[in-house]
Amino acid sequence: MGEGALHPFAAIPPGERVLLLPHCLRPSQTCPGRPSREGFQCPVGCEEACPIRTLREEAVRLRYKGVCIAPGGALALRFVREVEPRAVIAVACAKELQEGEEAVAGLGPSRPLITVVPLSRDGCVDTEVNLDQALALLRVGTDVG
Ligand code: SF4
Numbered sequence: 127m128g129e130g131a132l133h134p135f136a137a138i139p140p141g142e143r144v145l146l147l148p149h150c151l152r153p154s155q156t157c158p159g160r161p162s163r164e165g166f167q168c169p170v171g172c173e174e175a176c177p178i179r180t181l182r183e184e185a186v187r188l189r190y191k192g193v194c195i196a197p198g199g200a201l202a203l204r205f206v207r208e209v210e211p212r213a214v215i216a217v218a219c220a221k222e223l224q225e226g227e228e229a230v231a232g233l234g235p236s237r238p239l240i241t242v243v244p245l246s247r248d249g250c251v252d253t254e255v256n257l258d259q260a261l262a263l264l265r266v267g268t269d270v271g
Pocket of ligand 1: 152153156157158159160167168169172173174176177178179
């Protein structure tokens with residue numbers, strides 16, 4: 127990604143970044159995962175064609191500090207508070223984005239740098255994201271960025 131060197135995330139190592147994903151990205155008819163208090167849980171070995179799986183596996187491979195698949199902003203904010211990353215990459219719809227930005231602004235001077243990949247198809251179920259765009263952002267500043 128040519129613009130990677132200029133992105134502010136490039137200066138923050140993956141081990142200080144987290145990835146937030148909305149659970150509406152999952153394939154609602156076939157997903158075997160389950161919600162939990164810590165966020166949506168994907169069973170080990172799930173092989174569905176699913177953007178959550180693709181993005182989560184890449185974040186793990188890049189050694190991100192954490193990944194949270196959240197049903198909404200409250201759980202995502204709690205995760206950010208607990209993990210204390212320096213940077214957050216969030217896939218979100220416009221509504222969640224606005225609420226999330228307001229909530230994170232409330233974290234004060236220690237708030238992380240946030241960048242958002244907007245959903246390319248909204249609607250609260252079976253939503254979509256531009257995977258190439260999201261993967262490129264995840265990789266900014268890494269060996270494959
Ligand atoms: S990877 Fe996708 S399809 Fe599989 S459990 Fe997780 S959200 Fe569901």
